[in-house]
Amino acid sequence: MTADPVTGAWRIGDPPGRRQFVTGPGALALEAGGALPSFTLAYETWGTLNSDASNAILVEHALTGDSHAAGPLEPGHPNAGWWDALIGPGKAFDTDEYFVVVPNVLGGCQGSTGPSSDLDGRPWGSRFPVVTVRDQVASEAVLADHLGIERWAAVAGGSMGGMRALEWAVSLPERVASVLVLASTARASAEQIAWAAPQLHAIRSDPHFHGGDYYSAPSGPAAGLGIARRIAHVTYRSEPELAQRFDRAYQGDEDPLRGGRFAVESYLDHHAAKLVRRFDANSYLVLTESMNTHDVGPPPRGGGGPRG
Structure with a gap:
């Protein structure tokens, strides 16, 4: 088995894939x-923008998503498109009719400016500032301007992407004709913030985190990021579903009485291993904190500063 990477972030010099x-x-x-x-957003598009730019749909990804919402696994894209079943000719987001735009969120790690991006010859790391959902939407408005899109036919997103879709509708209503929000909320609840807390602690407690400046180290905080993913993944599933899928079954011929795993443990291990190869621990912190602090509506009073 190959060693876990220091970061799963896309870096300059890696194959760009379909990114613009x-x-x-x-x-x-x-x-x-x-x-x-300054900032850069990576994005991908499908379909053709019509003459009056009225057929554009903005699709917003969830926390660990990226711009590669449709298409195969290929150089530069470590996974197949996460909404491949929905984006394309004749599909729900019919690219024979619509121009679909999917950016990688500001603060992310798959081509957009984030903690793993270079600032002054070295990555931002711990110096990357707090960015909010409103900041992310402001950066996406720059993308819309660049593409010549004054008003989206729709903004769609789930989870963290749904928060951005809602913020588009509230902060820039004249630029949004309709909104599709899936499995999301206008603000994080106390329970959501509580579930996020041990995830953030797991990453920051990893001995290879180095306060967020781990990019030039031999090893990164893969263990902490993996634990965070395991905790998060439990919240993505309900107890009845887990009981139906796994019950108390052992993983293959493994025996938990002799150091083996239950099948549900193997499931969590699998998703943790996948994430550390395509994501960045600092981006996980930055984006989780942006969700925790967001509340759709007038911005709260008070200041902030660099993330320590």
Whole structure:
């Protein structure tokens, strides 16, 4: 088995795949204070924009998603499209009719500016500032301007993507004709924040985290990120579903009485191993915190600063 990577982030020099890139025209002022001196968003598109740019749909990915919503696994894209069944000719998002745009979120790790991006010859790391859902939507408005889209026919998203879709509708209603929100919320509940807390602690407690500056180290916080993914994945499933799928079955011929695993443990291990090969621990922190602090509506009072 090959060793876990220091980060699963896409880095400059890696195959671009289907990604396109847009760089903001200047600094991006941040809700928590300060600014990003510049930023880049990676994005992918399907279909053709019509003459009056009225057929564009913005699709917003969830926490660990990216711009590769449709298409096969290929160089530059470690997974097949996460909504491949929905985007394409004759599908729910019919690309014979619509122009579908999927950006990688600001703060992410698959081509957009985030903690793994270079700032001054080395990655941002612990110096990356707090970014909020409003900041993410502001950066996506720059993408819309770049593409010549004044008003989206629809903005669709699930989970964290649904939060961004709602924020588009609230903060820029004149630029959104309709919104499709799946499995999401206008703000994180106390229970959601509580479930996030041990995930963040797991990453920060990993001895290879190095305060967020691990990119040049021999090993990264893969163990902590894997634990975070295991905790999160339990919240994505209900107890009846887990009972139906796994019950108390052992994993193959493994015996938990002799160091083996239950089948449900193997399931969590599998998803943890997949994530550490395609995601970045710092982005997991940044994006989780952006969800925790968001509340659709007027921005709260108070300032912020760099993430320590």
